[in-house]
Amino acid sequence: MALRTPVNETDYLFGPSNAPIELVEYGDYQCPYCGRAYPIVKDLLQQVGHQVKFVFRNFPLTKIHPQARMAALAAEAAGLQNKYWEMHDVIYENQKRLHHTALLEYAVGIGLQMERFSADMEREDLAQKIDSHFYSGMRSGVSATPTFFINGEKYTGSWENDDLLQYLKSSFPL
Template identity: 45%
Template sequence: MSSLRIPVSPHDHTSGPADAEVVLVEYGDYQCPYCGAAYPVVKELLAAYEGQVRFVFRNFPLAEVHAEAVDAAFVAEFAAEHGKFWEAHDLLFEHQQQLGPDLYATICERLDLPLDELRAAVAEERYLARIRADEEGGIRSGVNGTPTFFLNGHRLDSGTEGLAEALAGVIQRSL
């Protein structure tokens, strides 16, 4: 079983209490259909265990097979720079079938983000180092596909199928 090599830090995109005893890390790709299927499952579990789980999302765009994966990650990182990461994250997954420039413009409009600044950030590859750092951390942790989850630092090889059971077990032990 692989373990998380890069510890969760203030650099990460997190939701939930910083001092939670249960930490769920996802390495994901906004265009990956399996990540899209995992998205509502994770949302449901986080709602069920609200206040007990710290959730971390790290970029792992599979650009070789998903042409929009890196651009979608740029949109999320741009939104993060404006304090709206989770809103963009959710919109990207909720509209996964429409990934592309029109959706990115719509997201900027809905979140009141300056589209011209997003275009400039993309042109200058402002977030590429951040995205690559997430990828490198994933590779060091044994990630070779998406989504890959780590629960309290240990890789879950069951994907979303075993996520609910694993999360419930860890929460039960932490009580």
């Protein structure tokens, strides 16, 4: 299946925007599988990051992960202060503590302006962006998290261990 909503200016990019490999992850900040995938993706980006443009899109499975949406809002609000990836990392590194007070602590820890952060957490346009990510994932065939797309095509192989890295190395000249 193909990625129905191409990467665009509303997405936060990690890595060079002109990288030959585009890796999109639909994830849920409270999902234990996404938590396991986080260090794997981080390691992959350290090894071949100059060749990869990474995009994380929110796919909060709120029925089973009630704190995932608030964590996604925290990351998006941090992004408005140019700290999206810092908040993304601290959320995954503290995945067992995603209640509101913890998210505020993380925001302080990464140096956010707190009055602005708190107000931004309530912004309707950020909630709509998360909904947009979710619905674009559904249209693209996402039914579980994490789900990866490589250069616009759904990746159906294993992401565990170094399987995803080995797939990229065997499929693209890195």
